[in-house]
Amino acid sequence: MLGLERKDTYLMLAVAFITLFAPIILNPFPAGSALAQFNAGYPDLMQRFVIFGIFAIGFNILFGLTGYLSFGHAAFLGIGSYSAVWMFKLLSMNVIPAILLSIVMAGLFALVIGFVSLRRSGIYFSILTLAFAQMSYNLAYSVLTPVTNGETGLQISLNDPRILDGPSNGGLPVTSLFGAEMRDSTTLFVGPWSWDFSVGYYVCAALMLLAFYLSVRIFRSPFGMMLRAVKSNQQRMNYTGLNTRPYTLAAFVISGMYAGLAGGLLAAMDPLAGADRMQWTASGEVVLMTILGGAGTLIGPVLGAGFIKYFENIFSKINDGILHQWFAFMPDGLENVMVTLIHPFIGKGWHLTLGIMFMLVVIFLPGGLVEGAQRTGRLFRRRDRNAGHVESDAARQRAAAE
């Protein structure tokens, strides 16, 4: 289907299914129940899942395939956001021109930054990209205030021109897709459950599916094979008549455009852009997502992005009060000990939990969560195959007997 192999088609369909029904899948616990705090099916978080999924998918095209570890991809995320907000200010609140400009601008910046950074490889490349991203961050924060509105961040306001929309009547306009407002959502109540279907989420989800599809195509293309060859042996590449530089640059620009799309979508969901989106911690986050999920795998980066965003938003909400509730069945002394023990890992300490999980994954599953899933799958399949042998043996004996 769509020029994909059967295995990839199944993967694509599975991802599409999960994305489309995410509002239901991510809200498994009835609203109001004790476990409802683990529900992740609210629009704001789901949008983050898919937007950072796009960011990580793009990052994986560079890092997973070519092995070039960029530590500055958040710069493109930020550039995407600023471009989108400017589009909202100048042209229209429709998200399409905004997103298009985000992708184009991020691509242009990636072309320049990549052209310079890709003259070096390994750690020097990482440092160069990091330096560029920090430069962008500092420029956005101070020098370029007329463009970026510095510390406050770039926002839309009532006296923006918005050429296509005309003057707004009343309050601040909201981002929309041909009239369908991004923040609109319908809530469906089924028994004790409630599911939010938001326009914004589905716009992001559709774009993520498109981004994912394109990444599968790139992985299976001759171009993708060349990128893997770059990672494997650049010397052999050169002596095989292939110029590695444009290959890596193309991968860098494509992944920059993915980051720009993600940044544009962030702004489309909430039309403001701040310099902190470009900071090095944000660049580091996408590295973590990709490695945690499985660098160089198709689905890994999306899993990693979902995993980290879930932790960031759900684990960080658990506080001591909730812990006391959980351990209320214990004797008082023991309850306090338990709460004290777990306290550093929750709430603001979620980074600690994430750090430990990251270490465990890197040490025991170098291929990330995807490798974990594959190992589990292989375990089951081996059992199946053994069962199959027994059956075929039995069949052979029967045939021999006859």
Next chain:
Amino acid sequence: MGILEVKGVNKRFGGLQALGDVNLSVKENSVHAIIGPNGAGKSTLLNCLVGKLIPDSGSVMFDGKSVLGRKPHEINQMGISRVFQTPEIFGDLSVLENVMIPCFARRDGAFRLHAYETVRKETDIREQAEAMLEDVDMLDKRHMTASSLSRGDKRRLEMAMCLVQAPKLLLLDEPTAGMARADTNNTIDLLKEIKAKRDITMCIIEHDMHVVFSLAERITVLAQGTPLVEETPENIKGHPKVREAYLGEAQV
């Protein structure tokens, strides 16, 4: 006029004159060996031919065109392929992919953004690569990861990757270095077979006399960066200058 003409090439590293006024002419469709003791400048010369090093002076003409100042990938596209001392292959990729990559390089040039095509649908390239693997008896290993091959198979694979490009000149940098005698003989047989099947010029840099005398039609002896003699194998064996510079250390 040979397919490869090296004239007056000099290369200096700091105080060391690695190559001094090297002249070399390799005839089309011949097997030419360059021998010499350690430090004679064999590898430096080879690196000057493939664009890894640029000589301080002199000229290197291949097929009537200068290779000086061109990058390795450009020189390869001109028709020079290189086999390394330790096989350089794409270890993370499958054997078949390893051979498909040079096929793509040959068809599409040094760069093409074929990001929306599918490898599986490139049947021509695939058939070409499989035919090449068949030729070196590795078709049954095509789905293996290249890094898991034995050393001998890696060497075969690297040869296949070079040959599938149908180069005019194949440069071999000590193709049997560090090999056991049996492997060395296999490599000699492989090279003879390759030579018998197609029109190709080979230039071998080698330490092992056995290899050189079984393959080469012409031999150039390098010593301290300068060619001493260029002769047929028969005449080299008894040449007094060669004996002095090289064979004196290892009797043949």
